[in-house]
Amino acid sequence: DRPWDAYKALAKTITVGEGVTSVGKLSFSHFTGLESISLSDTVTTLGYDCFAYDGTVPYLRMSKNVTVIKQGTVWSTTFTTISCYYDWKLFQMNLTELGNYNSAYGNATWVDAVETAKVEPASGTVNDTINWAIDASGNLTITGTGDMPDYAATKDRPWDAYKALATTVTVGEGITSVGKLAFNSFTGLESVTLSDTVTTLGYDSFAHCETIPYFKMSKNVTVIKQGTVYNTTITTISCYYDWNAFQLNLTEIGNYNTAYGNATWVDAVVSLEGKEVMPCGKYGAGMENWSNETQVLLTPTLNSAYEQSKFLAATWTLTFEGSDGSSKTVTLKPSSSYNGGTWGILRFQPCVEAEPENRFVPVKGVTYKVTFVVEIDGTVYTNIVKNLSLSVDPITHIFYEITWMVDGVVAAVNHCMEGKIPTVPEGLFEEYDEDGYHVMGAAEDPVPATADATYNVVSQRVGLTVKPWNSGYENWPGGTGGTQFQLLLCPDDYTGADLGLISNDAWKNYTFVLTINGTDYAINPSSAYSAGGLLRFETMLAEDKFTPAAGTVYTIYMTIYNLDGTVAYRTTTPAEVAFPDGFVPAYTCVGEHTYGEWVVVTYPTTTKEGERKHTCTVCGHEEPEAIAVIQVGDANGDGTISIADITAILDYLSVTEEEQAQMIADRTVVEDALDADGSGSISIADVTAVLEIIAGSAAEG
Structure with missing residues (x-):
């Protein structure tokens, strides 16, 4: 019916001009080649499906006066950039109607905003036990106790004015449900946090929220009503359970809640990934004191049978979560079993486990939920058993x-x-x-x-006795690359005999770890000396570098490993090596030095070379270099004779004797080079002499 329908594949731009007040239903649906759309500011209404099925439109110029956006105006259409007088949040606040299936607006990048939304902090009461507050950053917090009320319409919510402004929603400790429509159409959310007291999510509670990047889910939710996240996408959900294990807790989950399963679930302590569900219940209350021990009573079945021998042979991981907020995971085997054929009772005694980290003692009157994981015949099984309790005090042990x-x-x-x-x-x-x-x-x-x-x-073998050679250390000139600090250690075996590590370089067939004052250093010897079985350790060249501190006593253990990683010898009697106050360990770079800046030691004169040196910033090695003599007439000492030297002489002659002395001290001028004519004094004649030197050099050139 559109007069321009024949151009739906050909049109590249659409401009709705000044004076036009609405874009009609289906007006530009299926216009698949558009590069831009421009709406004049007289447009106030966008009709049903008016830009639906247009593919990707790079640019939309939005009218700042739009107040009504009907359902599906941009269904199956994507905008890259939207230019508007308002930002997206403030634009939404001006709307009187925003139909479903219009998420493309919120997903686009809004630019050129002159006015942007601002949040004025506010707070109020929901009922006698629940309060709400929003801060200037858009963080909406619900606090108190009990169930949040259901709302017949979104306008009934006390925080409805902030549906476009809120950036986070936090439902605090003590709140037990999220009411119907509570946060429906909150389109700017960056995160939602539900405390673990929340057990119910009401109808459409987070529907039409577009995209929520982060959702912290209560681990105790058991009821999810229909459409809680209808037309909402959640990127990441953080929960104690993964999605599969979380579903085992649910007693109700309504339709139109696929966003949960489509999200990435993270931070799971209990995971069903790669596991199958094993049918399991509890016997009686699930806990009892029997045969003078506190027992946990589960009734698992496998392939519709009670596989007693397999159940007893397996190791089970049980996670107990109490109504008092407690949580404990233990790993143990069953203590006994009753086999009824198609059913049976598997008994566990977590109170008698020796190690405290693997011991669980239930508390009288607390209700527990038990999640188990067990591997049988190569398959990992899991399930959750609820409402276990002990009606008497548990039997405890010392x-x-x-x-x-x-x-x-x-x-x-x-x-x-x-x-x-x-x-x-x-x-x-x-x-x-x-x-x-x-x-x-x-x-x-x-x-x-x-x-x-x-x-x-x-x-059988007591291991090593490690003794220091003499003082146990030295700065040795024969070290790798020059003088190096070395630890000098002599290991004997448990009989006091030489280990034979020196002969034929046998020490090279082992690796060594020195434990020095409780810290391990993987350091192999650099060389050995046969007398006394001495091994030299250049500890400052090792990757595990050890640098001794002056005035410190070190206790040194040695472990010698075979090349396959097994222990050949281990110290039982360590060496003690004491370093005196003021001791400085030597260290010489192996390879090229890393030198700092040159420093002048003596300045050159017209008759004598000077000297400068630079020092390695790693090992302290010094390298000297001669500085050439200065030519007579090179008054400023820059290595050449030029007009600059005439300027230097004139500057020198123009100041007081005190200032002349300072110029010489600062090396602004070179005292004996100033006397260019060799007269023994500095005068204007020296300027003439410099000019002659310059002229002579030019003639030679």
């Missing part, structure tokens, strides 16, 4: 700390229940090849724990 020493050094610490025999920590007894360090057995057998205890473990 635990003691057990310290395990290897060759006098603390190797491990674990815990043991009172009356139980301590368990030797896994990996405490390391074994290496027959020539290496080999730990065997305890000096004393553990007994049932009645208090904190220490057990000393001795090794």
Whole structure:
């Protein structure tokens, strides 16, 4: 019906001129080749689908007087840039109607604004228990306790005037629901934060909000009504659960809520990714004191059967979340089982786990939600079991700390229940090849724990005794690249015998770690000396650089590794090396030096060379260089004789003796070069002499 319909693929620009007050329904729909649209400021209404299906339009000049935008005016159309007297936020505040499916306006870049929206801080009450406030930055906060009310229309909301201005929404601790339409059409949001007390999201509560970049989701939401995020896109959702695990908590989720599943979920502690759901319930209240222990009672099934042997053999990870806000994750095996064939009871005893970080003790009267993860036959399963509780006080135990020493050094610490025999920590007894360090057995057998205890473990090979060579250090001229600081250490084996590391450079077949006052340094020897089995360590050249401090005593342990990474020898008796006050370790650069600026040591004269030097900023090495003698007549000392030297002589003659002395001290002039005629005094005749020198040089040229 449009008189210009034949040009819908040909038109490149559209201009709606001065005096036209509206753009009619479907007026420019499917105009797919547009480069720009210009609306005069007399336009007040944009009709249904008027610019729909136009593809990408690079530029729109928007009328500042538009107050009505009907539904779908830019459906399936994208604007790159919109030029307007108002910015997008203030433009929206002037609208009396903004239909759905018009997100292209908010997604465009608005430019040329003369007036921009500003937020005047405000606050108010929602009801007797809930308050609201917005600050000058557009941060809208809802505080208080209880359910937020539902709203019959968006205009009924006390904060409705800020739907285009609010940049963040925070629903505070104590609020239990987000009401119907509460933040519908809040089109400028950068983030939404829901406290973990929120359990319900009401109808259309965040609908038509265009794009929300960040949404902090309450982990306790169980009800999501229809359309809470209809026509809204969420970029990132932060939650205790990932999306799949979050859905397990829901008792209701209405239609038109796909934005949640389409978002990227981050920060999950409990994740269902790569897992399958295993049907599981609880037996009774899910917790009880039975057989003198507090037990957790779950009723899992696998392939419609109670797979008792597989359940008992598996290691389960259980996360307990309490109604008191507590959370604890433990990993353990079931303690026992009741097999009823198609169903059964799997019992766990988290109270008796020895290590406190893996021990869970429920609190009487607190309701728990349990999320489990378990791998069976190569498949990882999970589920959430709710409303577990213990109606009596739990059965608790006393635990003691057990310290395990290897060759006098603390190797491990674990815990043991009172009356139980301590368990030797896994990996405490390391074994290496027959020539290496080999730990065997305890000096004393553990007994049932009645208090904190220490057990000393001795090794077959006690390891190294490290002794200093003489004082244990020196600044050695024969070091790599010159004089270098070196630690001088002599390692013996546990019998006191030479390890044989020097013969045939055997030390090169190992790697070394020096533990100096508790810090590890991976430093290999630079050379060795056979007498006494001396190894030299150039610690300041190593990547793990160690620089000793004057007036400090260092305790040095040495660990020697085979090239495959296993321990060959380990120190049990360390060396002590003391550095006196004022000691400065030598360090010489290996390769090129990094020099600083030249510094003049002595200035040259007309009869004697001068000297200058520069110093390496890394190692302090100094390099000297001669400065050539100065020619007679080179009054300013710049290396050439020119008119500038005549100026220097005249300047010198024009000042007082005191000022002349200062010019000589400042090297503005060179005293003996001033006497160009060799008369023994400085006068105007020296100017003539300089002119003759210049003339002579020119004649020679």
